[in-house]
Amino acid sequence: QEKHVSMVHIESRKSKRRNSEVEIFVDCDCSKKEFNELIQLLKFQTNIVSLNPPENIWTDEEGKDDLDCVPWFPRKISELDRCSQRVLMYGSELDADHPGFKDNVYRQRRKYFVDVAMSYKYGQPIPRVEYTAEEIKTWGVVFRELTKLYPTHACHEYLKNFPLLTKYCGYREDNVPQLEDVSVFLKERSGFTVRPVAGYLSPRDFLAGLAYRVFHCTQYIRHGSDPLYTPEPDTCHELLGHVPLLADPKFAQFSQEIGLASLGASDEDVQKLATCYFFTIEFGLCKQEGQLRAYGAGLLSSIGELKHALSDKANVKTFDPKTTCLQECLITTFQEAYFVSESFEEAKEKMRDFAKSINRPFSVYFNPYTQSIEILKDTRSIENVVQDLRSDLNT
Known part of the structure; x- marks a missing residue:
């Protein structure tokens, strides 16, 4: 919960290598950044013999707005x-x-x-x-x-x-x-x-x-x-x-x-x-x-x-x-x-x-038509929102 990772499924079984060990499979719902933080936490706080995180499962959307530096939040x-x-x-x-x-x-x-x-x-x-x-x-x-x-x-x-x-x-x-x-x-x-x-x-x-x-x-x-x-x-x-x-x-x-x-x-x-x-x-x-x-x-x-x-x-x-x-x-x-x-x-x-005192590398805009959050991080993204607002005012 502290790392905002939702555990969807968990299984455990005896290890094939040694009876004293247990293999655990965990299916998580989280961002790449949250997953990496969880891995680091597990390494330091539990007795893990080996760890096999999945590869190439992150969609392009994960990093398209360069949001890895901030806590996850719902975009829609x-x-x-x-x-x-x-x-x-x-x-x-x-x-x-x-x-x-x-x-x-x-x-x-x-x-x-x-x-x-x-x-x-x-x-x-x-x-x-x-x-x-x-x-x-x-x-x-x-x-x-x-x-x-x-x-x-x-x-x-x-x-x-x-x-x-x-x-x-x-x-x-x-x-x-x-x-x-x-x-x-x-x-x-x-x-x-x-x-x-x-x-x-x-x-x-x-x-x-x-x-x-x-x-x-x-x-x-x-x-x-x-x-x-x-x-x-x-x-x-x-x-x-x-x-x-x-x-x-x-x-x-x-x-x-x-x-x-x-x-x-x-x-x-x-x-x-x-x-x-x-x-x-x-x-x-x-x-x-x-x-x-x-x-x-x-x-x-x-x-x-x-x-x-x-x-x-x-x-x-x-x-x-x-x-x-x-x-x-x-x-x-x-x-x-x-x-x-x-x-x-x-x-x-x-x-x-x-x-305004909150340190955030972007601003946000709620789009009421798509019910989604738009990230305002550069001139172009801000101009797009301004154009939409002008269009609303002129109709």
């Missing part, structure tokens, strides 16, 4: 299938302190959601889930308590889109919306879509999805023993926290630009971008009509922290990516600081300036 939207498979923590593998750890029925249910997500491929309709009575009850508690707070705590853009989700996607206390319906709705509103994911992705893989206006979304629901708490993102968090704002074109653009800035960036720069994402899209505040309002999904899906963040007890600072990226992200407690922007537009402009 279908390659997000590879990103979504690299789950750091599966949804069925619960920690001992998780509310559902001792509930075997819940654990089996979580395994079902993992199987659905891991089987999903780009272009397929998202499988519809028949939620249990217990799951609908848990969703209902969260829905009911949060909707009491939204009129006084959520930003205008959120409040504008929520009734539309009720009308077109079945946002109700007695119904858990289906991701396929949500994805179709978002596509029409802002160009975003969602796709199921089995659990946590690395910041690099998650941000890569945003570059394509794709949001990786869990389908499982938190354990019913404590509906107002979850140690991980669940579908209540995704649908109530993220989706209403992803339907806003300006917010969608802001989200995509963070994703685009991450493509090919170093691990250090990706971590900085992920931290800025955390304190904006997850826990961000904005000013509207002289009042603080929440636009971060982590706040809009947490009753306790939503109240806290807009209270006098919260430590609120002005959003500045250069300093915000140094703030510690807290998962199991309230944040020690929250960051406020005047508007999404202001936050986007600040992130654009911050992205």
Whole structure:
């Protein structure tokens, strides 16, 4: 996972040379650069007698844009299938302190959601889930308590889109919306879509999805023993926290630009971008009509922290990516600081300036027609994009 190499298949057998040795065959999905890094790691960290890497298997496309010096990233939207498979923590593998750890029925249910997500491929309709009575009850508690707070705590853009989700996607206390319906709705509103994911992705893989206006979304629901708490993102968090704002074109653009800035960036720069994402899209505040309002999904899906963040007890600072990226992200407690922007537009402009500091041997452009990433590394490639944009403006 650290080297971003997906293991497709593995076999082992006794060596024909010596009984104490084992021959292992591994089929990997990776770039030439990632493969070479993995080979070096294996040589230093394992007892390998001999190593026989394949030859002449790399396509010409591997090096055509001279990208071997940067971490792999998806060049077309279908390659997000590879990103979504690299789950750091599966949804069925619960920690001992998780509310559902001792509930075997819940654990089996979580395994079902993992199987659905891991089987999903780009272009397929998202499988519809028949939620249990217990799951609908848990969703209902969260829905009911949060909707009491939204009129006084959520930003205008959120409040504008929520009734539309009720009308077109079945946002109700007695119904858990289906991701396929949500994805179709978002596509029409802002160009975003969602796709199921089995659990946590690395910041690099998650941000890569945003570059394509794709949001990786869990389908499982938190354990019913404590509906107002979850140690991980669940579908209540995704649908109530993220989706209403992803339907806003300006917010969608802001989200995509963070994703685009991450493509090919170093691990250090990706971590900085992920931290800025955390304190904006997850826990961000904005000013509207002289009042603080929440636009971060982590706040809009947490009753306790939503109240806290807009209270006098919260430590609120002005959003500045250069300093915000140094703030510690807290998962199991309230944040020690929250960051406020005047508007999404202001936050986007600040992130654009911050992205200029990322050391990358190229720039990127998202082609909405082919849903692919174009590399801008010389005058000719930039001129081609400019010509396309001029053509769009003149028609």
